[in-house]
Amino acid sequence: MEEKHKFSIVDRIKSFKYAFNGLKLFFINDHNGRVHFFAAIAAIALSFYLNLSSLEWITILSVISAVFVAEILNSAIEKLADVVSPNYHPKIKIVKDLAAAAVLVAAFLALMAGAIIFLPKLF
Numbered sequence: 001m002e003e004k005h006k007f008s009i010v011d012r013i014k015s016f017k018y019a020f021n022g023l024k025l026f027f028i029n030d031h032n033g034r035v036h037f038f039a040a041i042a043a044i045a046l047s048f049y050l051n052l053s054s055l056e057w058i059t060i061l062s063v064i065s066a067v068f069v070a071e072i073l074n075s076a077i078e079k080l081a082d083v084v085s086p087n088y089h090p091k092i093k094i095v096k097d098l099a100a101a102a103v104l105v106a107a108f109l110a111l112m113a114g115a116i117i118f119l120p121k122l123f
C-alpha cells in the first residue's frame, strides 16, 4: 500500500528546486543540451524577426519543448544506464539507442515545422 504524505508547500518548492537543478545540469554539462539551447535561441530570434502569428509561435515553441523534453529524458536514461551497466551490454545498447531515437523523432519534427514556417517567409 502506498503511504499517504501530508501536502507540504515546502516539499513542492523543493521539487521545483530539484527540477531547476536538473535543467542547470543539462544546459551546463550536456553538450547536446548546449547545442539545442543555442538552436532554440536562434529559432526564437528568427521568429521575432519574421513576426510570426500566434499559431506559428505556439508551433515553434511546442517543437522546441519537444526536443528539450526528449533530450533531457535521453540524457537521464544514459546516466542511469551508465550506473546500471558501466560495461558494454547488448540490452543497454537497445535502451540507449531507443532513447536516442526519441530525440531524433523530436528533432525531425522541429526541422519540418521550422522549414514549413520559416522557408516561405525567407524566400
Ligand SMILES: Nc1ncnc2c1ncn2[C@@H]1O[C@H](COP(=O)(O)OP(=O)(O)OP(=O)(O)O)[C@@H](O)[C@H]1O
Pocket (backbone or CB within 6 Å): 031, 032, 078, 085, 086, 087, 088, 089, 090, 092, 093, 094, 096, 097, 100
Ligand atoms: N554500456 C553500453 N552497452 C552497450 N552499448 C552502449 C553502452 N554505452 C554506449 N553504448 C552505445 O553507444 C551509443 C552512444 O552511447 P553514449 O552513452 O556515448 O551516448 P551519446 O549519444 O554519445 O551520449 P552523449 O550525449 O554523452 O554524447 C549508444 O546509443 C549505444 O549504442
